[in-house]
Amino acid sequence: MSKRHSLHPGSSSNTAAPPKPPVHLSSSLTIADSTLLAGTHTISLHGETVIHPRARIESHLGRVSVGRKCIVHERAVLGAAPVSSSSAAAAVVRRGGGGDGASGGDGAPAGVTLADYVTVEVAAVIEAGETVVGEGTVVGVGSRVGAGAVIGKHCTLTPHSEIAAGEVVPDSTVVYANGMRRTDKRGVAELKNKTMARQIDMLRRMIPSNPAKFA
Amino acid sequence: MSSRRAPRGEYIETDTGNKVARKATLVGTQNIMLGGKTVIQPEVMIRGDLIRTAQAPSQAAAGAAPNNTAVSIGRYCFLSRGCCLRPPGRPYKGAFTFMPLRIGDHVFVGASTVVQAATIGSHVHIGSKVVVGEFAIIKDYVRILDGTIVPPHMVIPSFSIVAGQPARLIGEVPEGGIDAFELRDLYKTVGNNPHPAPV
Numbered sequence: 001m002s003k004r005h006s007l008h009p010g011s012s013s014n015t016a017a018p019p020k021p022p023v024h025l026s027s028s029l030t031i032a033d034s035t036l037l038a039g040t041h042t043i044s045l046h047g048e049t050v051i052h053p054r055a056r057i058e059s060h061l062g063r064v065s066v067g068r069k070c071i072v073h074e075r076a077v078l079g080a081a082p083v084s085s086s087s088a089a090a091a092v093v094r095r096g097g098g099g100d101g102a103s104g105g106d107g108a109p110a111g112v113t114l115a116d117y118v119t120v121e122v123a124a125v126i127e128a129g130e131t132v133v134g135e136g137t138v139v140g141v142g143s144r145v146g147a148g149a150v151i152g153k154h155c156t157l158t159p160h161s162e163i164a165a166g167e168v169v170p171d172s173t174v175v176y177a178n179g180m181r182r183t184d185k186r187g188v189a190e191l192k193n194k195t196m197a198r199q200i201d202m203l204r205r206m207i208p209s210n211p212a213k214f215a
Numbered sequence: 216m217s218s219r220r221a222p223r224g225e226y227i228e229t230d231t232g233n234k235v236a237r238k239a240t241l242v243g244t245q246n247i248m249l250g251g252k253t254v255i256q257p258e259v260m261i262r263g264d265l266i267r268t269a270q271a272p273s274q275a276a277a278g279a280a281p282n283n284t285a286v287s288i289g290r291y292c293f294l295s296r297g298c299c300l301r302p303p304g305r306p307y308k309g310a311f312t313f314m315p316l317r318i319g320d321h322v323f324v325g326a327s328t329v330v331q332a333a334t335i336g337s338h339v340h341i342g343s344k345v346v347v348g349e350f351a352i353i354k355d356y357v358r359i360l361d362g363t364i365v366p367p368h369m370v371i372p373s374f375s376i377v378a379g380q381p382a383r384l385i386g387e388v389p390e391g392g393i394d395a396f397e398l399r400d401l402y403k404t405v406g407n408n409p410h411p412a413p414v
Contacts, residue, residue: 034240053242054260074260075299122299122329141329141346159329159346159364160380177380199304199311202268 021059023214030200030209037214039064039079041111050203052076055120061128062111067135069117069193069200076120076139079112079128082147082165110147117193127165134171136189154189224407225257234406248287250320254405259294261286262301269312285313289320289337291398298328303349303367314350321398325361332365336373338396356388356396 021037024044032053037043039059045051049070057064057072058079072078110128115135120126124139129147136154139145143157146165151157155169158176163169172184226234231251239255241247243263255261263285285302294300304313318335325343332347336355341347345359348367353359357371360378371377376386403410 054240074262074301122301123327142327142344158381159348160344160362195306195311198306198309202311206264206266206268 020214025211025215027211029211030204030207031211031214032207033210033213035214046070046116048200048204050200050207052207056080058128059111062130064112064128066114067116067118069197070114070119071196071200071203072120073122073124075123077125078114078120080125082127082129115153117196119196121159129165136193154184154192156184226406228406232402234402243285246283246285248284250287250289250292252290252402253288253292253294254402255294256296256405258297260299260301261294262299265302265304265313267302267313267315269307269310284315286316286318288318289322291320291402292318292322292324293398293401294324295326295328295343297326298324298330300324300330303331303333305350319355321396323396323398323401331367338393340396356393358388358396360385 018038021039022042023037024042025031026045026047028047029045029049031045031051034053035051036056041059041063043057043059043064045066046068048068049066051072052074054074055072056077058077061079061081064079066072110130112126112128113132115133117136118133119138121139121141123141124143126133126139126145127147131145131148132150133139133145134151134153134155137151138156140157140161141159143159143161145151145163146167148166149163149169151163151169152171152173154172156174157163161175162179174182174184226236228234233249233251233253235255236257236259238257239259241261241263246263246266247261266283266285286300300316302313302316304311314333316332319337321338322335323340324330325341325345327343328341328345330347331349332351332353335353336357338356339353341359342361342363344361345363347365348369350368351365352370354371354373356374358376359365360376363378363382364380365382369382374388375384376388377383378385400412404412
């Protein structure tokens, strides 16, 4: 009985696995074994962040930086290629005009930056192109954040929300029901962060972490 | 001789009649209960690893073995390609815990749907690209149309039809519309040697 060779790339030693992206992983990071990291630019994941299985982080277009105490759920994609060329152009325009210092130190042309306490829900997509998501923001299930969009602090994007490329969303905005907007005036940001810290505490015990695989 | 071996089917068929696609992602399989005759299509993801950490006080007092079931699914359920089942989570007594996700019999879950409900009854049809929010409770004979977003903690009564973002009640299942929820025929149309669908 000869051993059956798997068709999956990287699972057998004689197939050339794609090169691993350079990573900068915190020691307190929780990253599941089946997370996919791909690309050529640096991926930095900061302390106490939790990455669920089957999340995808791509740095083909630029550096991806995830802040502290973030949760990236399964099947979420950070740094996806923009769907339309106009969105990429919007990102370029914004970068030429602003240049707000969000880009990484390695001269990243078009990456993704998540601040602290960001939740990226199941199957949400954040396109690459100097996209910034502010502190405490929740990107809902299956949402799509266009290239170059800048989302403020403590925003809530409800499931299947779409943020256009290059759009700037002010702090505490709630995007709901096919693009309606309102401002969250509850002022529960502190409480939300506290709850999230507890959730992370538990997820760290629950999800087997294997940062060594990606280093 | 190994070349004579029958090609491996797309599905793994268990003794109890479950048909689980090889390309489905089941995390924490020991915490997933399948009632039998359930179809799990490729690219489905079930998060069985998100188990309950805080035990109910009655159980803790009795010293019973902790019940770790994260997702329980009844008979004749159909999980379409790309859907995702995950248990809902919430803070409980100062700590965060996940709660089990219970699904009844004859439940259809459409493609690319994400379910984080607490309970789904029997004979429920959930369309494609639906999001069922955390701790939603869906009773029996409910139809959820495509693209619906069921907000967290919503309770959907029996025999309702819901749609919209967020979900609203838009109608009722008619008197004779109950047979449409039956999934026995659909079960036979998938698997390693499927039967054609009845006309």
